[in-house]
Amino acid sequence: MEDTQVSTPEPRQVIVPKKGSALRKLAEDDSSRKKFLKMVGGAGAATSFALLLAACGEDEETTTSGGDTTEPSTDDPQAASKDLDILNYALTLEFLEAKFYQDVLNSDLKPPQAIAEAVTTFGEHEAEHVDALTATIEMMGGTPVEDPMGNFESVLTDLDTVLATAARVENVGAAAYLNEAADIQSPEVLAAALSIHTVEARHAAALNDVAGLDFTGGDQFEGSIPDGPFAKPADRDTVMAEIKPFLPSGGGGN
Amino acid sequence: MSNSNLVVPELATVEIKGMTRSAFLLRSTLAAGAVYGGAVVGPYVKQAFAQGEGSSGDIDILNFALTLEYLESTFYQEALRQVNGLSGDVQALTEQLEADEAAHVEALTQTISDLGGKPVPAPEVDFGEGFKDEDSYLELSQTFEDTGVSAYNGAAPEIQATEVLAAAGSIVQIEGRHAALIRFTRGEEPAPTAFDETLDMQEVLDAVEPFIVKGN
Numbered sequence: 001m002e003d004t005q006v007s008t009p010e011p012r013q014v015i016v017p018k019k020g021s022a023l024r025k026l027a028e029d030d031s032s033r034k035k036f037l038k039m040v041g042g043a044g045a046a047t048s049f050a051l052l053l054a055a056c057g058e059d060e061e062t063t064t065s066g067g068d069t070t071e072p073s074t075d076d077p078q079a080a081s082k083d084l085d086i087l088n089y090a091l092t093l094e095f096l097e098a099k100f101y102q103d104v105l106n107s108d109l110k111p112p113q114a115i116a117e118a119v120t121t122f123g124e125h126e127a128e129h130v131d132a133l134t135a136t137i138e139m140m141g142g143t144p145v146e147d148p149m150g151n152f153e154s155v156l157t158d159l160d161t162v163l164a165t166a167a168r169v170e171n172v173g174a175a176a177y178l179n180e181a182a183d184i185q186s187p188e189v190l191a192a193a194l195s196i197h198t199v200e201a202r203h204a205a206a207l208n209d210v211a212g213l214d215f216t217g218g219d220q221f222e223g224s225i226p227d228g229p230f231a232k233p234a235d236r237d238t239v240m241a242e243i244k245p246f247l248p249s250g251g252g253g254n
Numbered sequence: 255m256s257n258s259n260l261v262v263p264e265l266a267t268v269e270i271k272g273m274t275r276s277a278f279l280l281r282s283t284l285a286a287g288a289v290y291g292g293a294v295v296g297p298y299v300k301q302a303f304a305q306g307e308g309s310s311g312d313i314d315i316l317n318f319a320l321t322l323e324y325l326e327s328t329f330y331q332e333a334l335r336q337v338n339g340l341s342g343d344v345q346a347l348t349e350q351l352e353a354d355e356a357a358h359v360e361a362l363t364q365t366i367s368d369l370g371g372k373p374v375p376a377p378e379v380d381f382g383e384g385f386k387d388e389d390s391y392l393e394l395s396q397t398f399e400d401t402g403v404s405a406y407n408g409a410a411p412e413i414q415a416t417e418v419l420a421a422a423g424s425i426v427q428i429e430g431r432h433a434a435l436i437r438f439t440r441g442e443e444p445a446p447t448a449f450d451e452t453l454d455m456q457e458v459l460d461a462v463e464p465f466i467v468k469g470n
Binding site for chain 1: 357
């Protein structure tokens with residue numbers, strides 16, 4: 001530490017992220033930003049947001065010091081690496097969900113208006129999750145996984161099948177998030193994951209209801225409250241078995 | 255009881271500091287299915303704390319959650335008694351909600367006790383005009399469930415013990431499902447935003463304060 005350096009804390013510089021990025025939208029849209037600030041939670045939120053902007057503007061003017069200031073709340077590389085792994089796993093699932101809803105809307109199936117609206121809204125949510133997870137991974141210095149480009153042709157046969165699949169996929173997603181949450185190291189990443197987790201749960205409950213399924217169904221992934229009062233997690237092998245039919249290669253990991 | 259017993263002002267202002275929870279993480283298993291009833295969670299958590307990784311903050315958060323669960327559980331019990339002419343679907347949903355919230359109360363109480371904490375007693379509640387008809391009841395129910403989701407999501411990142419966090423996650427998912435079903439029943443968006451809002455403890459307490467009878 002050079003003693004010529006005055007150690008007064010500098011106000012964080014807000015750096016405008018790249019055009020068209022999700023972060024740009026957050027920076028410009030007050031209501032989105034508020035949502036995001038809420039998402040990363042609590043008193044650390046404003047700081048996190050500044051860090052996020054700083055991280056995403058890294059190829060533009062950066063006057064704040066780099067390195068570990070861009071990592072959310074941990075300078076433990078192992079912890080960060082674990083969180084990145086979880087975030088990329090979540091991103092894979094969100095890509096699949098987003099693609100599914102998009103494919104439904106692009107299909108020849110003409111859902112009744114109420115259902116079409118729900119599919120549109122839920123699809124937008126999944127796309128927002130993709131953007132947020134991607135931004136968070138980049139902020140932490142990680143590399144976001146590619147969109148696996150799910151193929152849902154096999155279930156785009158009729159509306160009932162679509163609804164049953166949507167209901168199941170959302171139950172799988174909620175159980176997957178629950179499985180990962182307690183392993184997340186950074187409180188900010190955890191806050192974000194939880195905030196997405198309950199939205200997946202909402203989607204799941206509504207879709208299972210629409211699909212005509214009762215509170216509980218045949219197995220863990222069927223029903224609007226399939227596990228009763230305590231939701232059960234699903235480990236990665238279980239989740240992989242569920243999504244494998246929709247992966248173009250019919251296999252492959254995350 | 256006095257409302258002031260519920261308020262834990264220190265926690266409302268706890269900063270999410272530059273800490274990782276790895277220091278606290280117990281490498282024991284989640285996947286092994288330490289699932290999540292009080293009777294099941296309890297022993298795991300107790301064991302965890304016996305290893306010296308305790309946090310009185312977790313007990314405060316659990317008690318905070320317990321208060322909310324008491325509020326919800328009593329709310330549905332009273333709804334079943336007081337709201338005239340619930341339609342069949344709403345009746346069935348209410349019975350499910352009541353059972354779920356009662357199970358949450360039981361699990362949280364057990365967990366707090368097992369951790370060596372003292373479970374808060376049920377707050378005395380007053381739901382005002384909330385039961386005058388089905389619409390009023392459902393509207394208030396939506397408020398409670400949405401607030402419950404935001405409360406858990408807001409408090410959870412401060413939880414230290416992995417098993418307590420897992421249990422909270424397991425419960426909040428159910429609150430999210432409840433919220434969606436109630437909203438759906440009312441013709442509202444089941445998931446109004448892509449990211450569920452978080453509320454800090456004080457915000458939650460402010461939200462539920464009108465329904466809690468001040469102690470004397």
